[in-house]
Amino acid sequence: MEENFELSKLSHESLLNLYKEINEYIDFLEKEKREKGTEE
């Protein structure tokens, strides 16, 4: 995924939803890293 994507056309609501979504995804990745990283 390119990092210079265009956000300016998003409505305020969509932008905040997107923020929420990426945060949830980050939480998921953190959890995966934590759980699988400690399994013997």
Added chain:
Amino acid sequence: MNDISVEIEKYISSNKQILSILPINTKKNRSQYVKKVSELYDAALKIKQVILDEIKERYDKIVDITENPNIMRINKNIDSIGNIDLFNELNTPYEKLGLDRITHSLHCFFEGDFNLVNQNIKLFIEKFREFGIVLTEKDFNYSKHTNEYIKVFFEEMENFSSNKLKKTFEDIYWKCPDIVTHIELNLRYLYYINSKKFEKDLNEKNDKVLSELKLDKNKFVERFFELNKELIEIEMVDQKRILNKFIDGEWKIKDFSNKDMEVLYTKLCTVDYYNSSPEKQEEIDKNFVSLLHTLQEYNVYMKYKYIIDDLKQKYKNKEAFKDSYEKKNKELRKKEQELVKENEKNKRNIKRANNILFILFRRKIKHEIYTFPVLTNEKIKQINELYIELDEEMVNTRIAEYVDENCSIKYMFKIVSSFYTYAYNLIKEQYKDDPDVDVQKELQELLDFINQPYKVMLNNIKLAEEPNITSIISNRYQIMNIRLVQEDLEDNLENFMRDIEKIVNYYNIRRSNLNLDDISFVENAKSLISNINKE
């Protein structure tokens, strides 16, 4: 949904898909899995930062609004007019300069603290200095203890936390628990003996203000309220002020949703607001603004009606008040003169006690010195009572002078607000069984109401009338397309006012030309932004 939203959603779901098919059955597999997760994690953080940057940019752009410059201009004009209390025909300089509030605070010193006592004494001394009267310890001879304390007070005037001052107060307090009352009465006495100068100087100052503004007193007061009205009307629709209410959490955007507002307009309008012309809608909204002012007047009237009732009761006896102030004043001044003479005699006694020429009288003199504090304290207690009665007589005498049957309720409220101690005592008495009520806050609410410019209804109700106010209000606004019944005012006033206030706020938000989507965005993004700013 916008393309980029879809794209990111797809990106997340495909990454999750990739992770789901990666083997994790061996330690090596799990290590590779974690490595992949870490790569995706770093990429996700970068995406998050891009989104946050966009949020911050939008937020900053929306909140970057300046206050309407007219607010500062009008405030400057109001400041240049100065304090209209200085022109209150009901008051002497003692009240006009706020000296009554200072001595009142000393009178109730047990409600404050040691620091407040000292601040009040200092404030009083400074007010005198503003009028060219420099007080020194020699002016504080009401009692021996007053002089003892004030001597140290002048030494430590710039440092109220000084141990010397605290210790002096403590030592005196146990010998004379009325020390603060002695100081209070000494200050009142000092005002009395300088009152002519205060009157003369204040009149000259006031004349100068009026001549510079080229206004007479009535026009001056009128101008003050006009400016305040202008200020309130600009502030109500000021974008920065409105946005700050949402940022501070005082208002919530969900309370102004289209659906909620439609329900409210349908409930409170006798015509179909949403199918009315823009002109008609504007007219209805203005009627709601007017109703809100009327309700605020009515609310204050009902809340403080007991004070008006007390004034009405006094008014019934007004004939008895014609010379009551003068009589009380004479009685008080006579007692004060006696006190002054006794204090002088005591000073002489102290000098003579060790003077060989008075050896034959030494025993008698020493006995007089010994009994003096108790006798003098008794006299000061009597004087204190007379001052309390004198304050009451001041209100009575003003009623006798200024009130007749045609006097408006608005003017009656002005009388109340002109005499701080009188209003304070009535409020305190009203809530004597409710210790949670903050009397000063209640009084301040009343004073704020008196100083605001919207008092149309109360200006038109005369003292002699006993009108059915709820009926007058409901009839008035029903013909202005507002659904309002007397019960709304009698049993449901708080909720009804809240509804009207919401409509008025909504009207002001729309008039400010702020975008509701922008407000909602700011409200939702503010915690994110505050976290970014903390980092």
